[in-house]
Amino acid sequence: MILAAIEALGDKNGSSKSAISSYIEEKYEGLPSAHASLLTANLASMKEAGKLAFVKNNYLKADAPSATPAKRGRGRPPKDPNAPPKPKAAPKDPNTPKRGRGRPPKAKDPMADAVKDAVAKATTGMPRGRGRPPGPSSAKKAKVAKEAASPAPADGSAPAKRGRGRPRKVAV
DSSP states (O other), X not given: OHHHHHHHXXXXXXXXXXXXXXXXXXXXXXOOTTHHHHHHHHHHHHHHHTSEEEETTXXXXXXXXXXXXXXXXXXXXXXXXXXXXXXXXXXXXXTSOOOOSSOOOOOOOHHHHHHHHXXXXXXXXXXXXXXXXXXXXXXXXXXXXXXXXXXXXXXXXXXXXXXXXXXXXXXX
């Protein structure tokens, strides 16, 4: 009955369960009250047996041409065995050294090396002071500290710069 209903409905994309059920109810009389559950069970068993194919909520006959649509799987597709082979690269010279592992080093700047060598030669033999060397803005910092130590102008035109850090508590 089910295969006859699918053939009679003749939809190229297959027939839904409700369409098959309504066709069977119109065509055949005296169906049991459990017709819907029996139809569901029979459709499932025919699908498992391979008589029907289930595609996009529709049932098709298994031998129908659109029963198994071309479905792209996950992952990389397999290589085509009929494809022509790729042309081989030019043969390598056996005298060239092999490339090392990892990332190649950056190209070195010849001027930077010359400046570094000149500075190293000029400072040889000079004693170094203890601790971290002063930065390029040490003179600027000294100037700011000197301005902060000077009292504020009496006319109130501009307040004095505050020093770094949290201000001291005012004694009450």
